[in-house]
Amino acid sequence: MNELKERLLELEIRYTHQTQLIEELNEVLTDACARIDRLELENRSLRDQLRQMTSDDYTLSPDE
Numbered sequence: 001m002n003e004l005k006e007r008l009l010e011l012e013i014r015y016t017h018q019t020q021l022i023e024e025l026n027e028v029l030t031d032a033c034a035r036i037d038r039l040e041l042e043n044r045s046l047r048d049q050l051r052q053m054t055s056d057d058y059t060l061s062p063d064e
């Protein structure tokens with residue numbers, strides 16, 4: 001019976017550690033997703049700016 005209690009205690013400890021690890025990983029993943037979203041917006045903005053700059057250049061005549 002003592003061995004069963006030890007095994008149960010070990011499982012509870014593992015469960016607690018795994019639960020904590022999952023919460024930490026979830027926080028890291030949430031932060032990474034938020035960062036990716038911000039980078040995608042910045043990338044889109046930079047692409048739009050570049051498109052605007054290149055389209056403005058093409059509308060100028062060579063004499064200007």
